[in-house]
Amino acid sequence: MDVLVLSTASDGRVVLPALDLLPHTVHTAPPAVAAFLSATACDVVLVDGRTQPRAAAQLATLLAATDRGIPVVAVVDEAALDAVVAGAFDQLLLTTAGPAEADARLRLSQRHRAPAESDRVDDAVVLRVGPFELDQHAYTITIGTEPLPLTHHEFEVFRALLAHAGRPLSRERLLGALGGPDASPRAIDCHVRALRSKLGPHRTSIRTVRGLGYLAVTA
Structure with a gap:
């Protein structure tokens, strides 16, 4: 699975440490729609909501508006869960999630996103x-x-x-x-x-x- 992490971090694996223990290919890009559109093809997008959860929720809404059918998953600290509930996310992941949970949620996000007519x-x-x-x-x-x-x-x-x-x-x-x-x-x-x-x-x-x-x- 190709995973695109939208974050200001230089390495997306810092956002979700469980990625270090999974066989997925991880790419990292700045948290912006333009970066998403110009990035390499991916199966799922992780939005870093650790420090600015409300901004992450807004970014998720804009990503959904591009209508590309790629599932969007938020990665947040437990204290920030309330701030991202209203975002256009397919799944939520805590930064402390283990490899098994992270992998399951990434795969579930793909199943839940049905191909749109558009x-x-x-x-x-x-x-x-x-x-x-x-x-x-x-x-x-x-x-x-x-x-x-x-x-x-x-x-x-x-x-x-x-x-x-x-x-x-x-x-x-x-x-x-x-x-x-x-x-x-x-x-x-x-x-x-x-x-x-x-x-x-x-x-x-x-x-x-x-x-x-x-x-x-x-x-």
Whole structure:
């Protein structure tokens, strides 16, 4: 099993000492969505909540918003359990957990996370929605044969909307697609305005859903 530990520690095994006694491959990255998105492929993510449990819970919510279907496990001290209960975690692990318990919870987290419909959509290399064609390998979105001149953030927002066409996505969830917790959700409004201006006569393909966010229409 490939385990990604999101922590400020240089070695993720410090976060959960039981990992030293398990045969899993451990990678370590900073506690940020961008680091998660750019990290090597993994089977489960451990979020270090030992010193800042509330920040860990917030990070877990953003990780869930990326909709990649990778289970998220919190590692906390016993005194911090109450602070992370509200986080989007699949499992909780105490730092003092032994190898058997740690291994069991890591494997249970994978069983409990059922593949989402959106995960299957994202597997498609080429996705067609209305007049748009999204080519994930070429990193382009075209109308007919003309590629849209999109910035990186505009592309990621539109890609998320197209992958979930017909379903509204919140600003927070779209922010997670950008890979950064530092920007305000209101930044999404700016990206959507820029997108609509570039879509010309197809600007109504991105619809505002009051109280919910934005959606890409399917026709």
